[in-house]
Amino acid sequence: MIKYQCFGIVLLCLIVLAKSKTSNSKQQNVRSFPDGFLFGTATASYQVEGGWNEDGKTENIWDHRTHLNPSPIKDQSTGDIAADSYHLYKRDVEMMRELGLDFYRFSLSWTRILPTGFPDKINEAGVEYYNNLINEMLKYNIEPVVTLYHWDLPQKFQELGGWTNPFIIDWYTDFARVVFETFGDRVKYWITINEPREICYQGYGAASLAPGYNYSGVADYMCAKHLLLAHAKTYHMYDQKYRPKYGGNIFITLSAMWYEPANENEIEAASDANQFQWALYAHPIFSRVGDYPPVIKEKIAAKSAEQGFTRSRLPEFTPEEVEYIQGTSDFFGLNHYSTYYVVRNESVKGMYEVPSFFDDMDVIIYQLPDWKIGESNFTMYVPWGFYNLLTQIREDYDNPVVFITENGFATRGGLDDDDRVTYYKYYLNAMLDAIDDGSNIIAYTAWSIMDNFEWSLGYTERFGLYEVDYNSPERTRTPRKSAFLYKEILRTRTLDLEYEPDTNVMDIDEGH
Numbered sequence: 001m002i003k004y005q006c007f008g009i010v011l012l013c014l015i016v017l018a019k020s021k022t023s024n025s026k027q028q029n030v031r032s033f034p035d036g037f038l039f040g041t042a043t044a045s046y047q048v049e050g051g052w053n054e055d056g057k058t059e060n061i062w063d064h065r066t067h068l069n070p071s072p073i074k075d076q077s078t079g080d081i082a083a084d085s086y087h088l089y090k091r092d093v094e095m096m097r098e099l100g101l102d103f104y105r106f107s108l109s110w111t112r113i114l115p116t117g118f119p120d121k122i123n124e125a126g127v128e129y130y131n132n133l134i135n136e137m138l139k140y141n142i143e144p145v146v147t148l149y150h151w152d153l154p155q156k157f158q159e160l161g162g163w164t165n166p167f168i169i170d171w172y173t174d175f176a177r178v179v180f181e182t183f184g185d186r187v188k189y190w191i192t193i194n195e196p197r198e199i200c201y202q203g204y205g206a207a208s209l210a211p212g213y214n215y216s217g218v219a220d221y222m223c224a225k226h227l228l229l230a231h232a233k234t235y236h237m238y239d240q241k242y243r244p245k246y247g248g249n250i251f252i253t254l255s256a257m258w259y260e261p262a263n264e265n266e267i268e269a270a271s272d273a274n275q276f277q278w279a280l281y282a283h284p285i286f287s288r289v290g291d292y293p294p295v296i297k298e299k300i301a302a303k304s305a306e307q308g309f310t311r312s313r314l315p316e317f318t319p320e321e322v323e324y325i326q327g328t329s330d331f332f333g334l335n336h337y338s339t340y341y342v343v344r345n346e347s348v349k350g351m352y353e354v355p356s357f358f359d360d361m362d363v364i365i366y367q368l369p370d371w372k373i374g375e376s377n378f379t380m381y382v383p384w385g386f387y388n389l390l391t392q393i394r395e396d397y398d399n400p401v402v403f404i405t406e407n408g409f410a411t412r413g414g415l416d417d418d419d420r421v422t423y424y425k426y427y428l429n430a431m432l433d434a435i436d437d438g439s440n441i442i443a444y445t446a447w448s449i450m451d452n453f454e455w456s457l458g459y460t461e462r463f464g465l466y467e468v469d470y471n472s473p474e475r476t477r478t479p480r481k482s483a484f485l486y487k488e489i490l491r492t493r494t495l496d497l498e499y500e501p502d503t504n505v506m507d508i509d510e511g512h
């Protein structure tokens with residue numbers, strides 16, 4: 001597990017902070033978004049749908065994990081009902097219209113569509129649910145952006161090893177084929193997989209997400225290889241078979257925090273942190289040469305040899321596989337929430353389990369208490385980190401087209417979410433700075449349209465523009481102040497840093 005530490009170097013950090021805030025020099029109070037820029041919000045199936053065993057849906061790894069006794073979830077909650085979007089999708093679309101969204105990103109529950117996980121049986125009720133949702137959105141010109149896999153693997157496949165079993169490449173591609181055949185005529189934006197790092201490291205290494213394995217330095221790397229190949233196979237299938245017919249886009253979403261050197265001696269350490277934490281997945285797809293970043297291959301091979309392993313714990317790709325994965329994403333799908341400082345010093349020795357992902361990375365990461373705004377320390381507020389990350393992506397990967405698929409702020413609830421308002425304003429401002437510098441960013445997605453099941457943290461952390469009342473059987477959704485801010489940004493297509501949201505009535509503007 002990550003161990004957080006903060007040293008008494010606040011002064012030093014402030015100097016670095018000032019240096020990194022290059023973006024602020026350009027600050028204006030009202031700024032425009034580029035023509036054609038798209039705005040949306042996002043959710044994921046397990047986090048909002050509920051209906052966990054309804055109409056033929058079978059168990060997935062999150063049903064399984066949340067039903068364990070004792071429960072590993074902070075408040076012992078489950079997603080059995082969650083925000084009940086399985087029944088309330090019309091209200092969800094109404095909220096999208098209230099906000100004036102261009103698109104809505106949601107994910108498909110694999111076992112709702114394929115109860116055995118395989119395409120031998122298609123669950124008509126599951127298909128109907130997604131058809132209803134998609135058609136309701138299209139009625140109001142809201143573009144569906146659909147994630148095929150946002151963490152809810154069929155439990156049966158987990159029992160066979162999940163993402164550590166190479167057969168997953170075919171299982172996943174077979175599921176994708178059914179999905180493209182069924183919804184491909186209407187969906188033009190496909191995201192293959194949400195956040196490989198969280199699936200592999202947190203799921204198979206740190207035991208903090210389903211399936212909850214604690215086998216870091218081995219299982220997380222096996223997962224990474226199969227996941228990248230499954231993604232690439234599905235990309236090629238869409239590209240060759242469905243794109244000519246439907247003309248859509250297909251891409252992957254990576255999570256990336258920003259890792260900033262704590263001082264000028266830590267540039268290499270921070271660079272290693274960025275490589276391990278997200279370039280592990282970005283480099284094979286977006287770099288000119290493909291494959292894992294050389295520094296990762298070298299470090300893990302060297303440590304593995306020292307530790308007495310016969311071969312590197314990071315399973316290699318063949319040259320054919322390197323080529324097969326390279327270039328398999330139309331956009332760089334990016335989820336970003338916060339920033340860490342990085343140092344590498346003597347105290348890193350013995351700090352992590354051996355072997356493990358963190359021991360291989362060999363750095364210490366930490367955040368500053370000053371970055372906390374509001375009650376939660378889940379999403380520490382560091383807008384300049386977002387700017388630095390976007391700059392790095394532009395520089396490292398030949399300015400790819402970036403689709404921001406998640407960004408958002410956690411609170412502990414309540415409608416007056418002024419801290420979330422601040423977060424959105426200044427993260428969007430940092431994004432506009434990157435655009436001014438030439439970053440090719442085409443879309444922004446707020447996580448989330450409404451409160452939902454926040455994985456291991458249950459319902460204790462709230463990310464919604466709309467609050468969900470979990471005590472009401474209707475799961476009543478009420479707009480927060482940030483919903484009014486987002487609506488105004490979308491209406492005017494500008495960002496006014498002075499704007500104070502007027503929270504009177506949330507209605508639907510003409511055209512939506």
Ligand code: BGC
Pocket residue numbers: 044047194195198255335406447454463
């Ligand atoms: C995930 C979401 C999650 C959010 C906030 C992302 O890692 O894709 O499912 O709710 O972060 O933790």
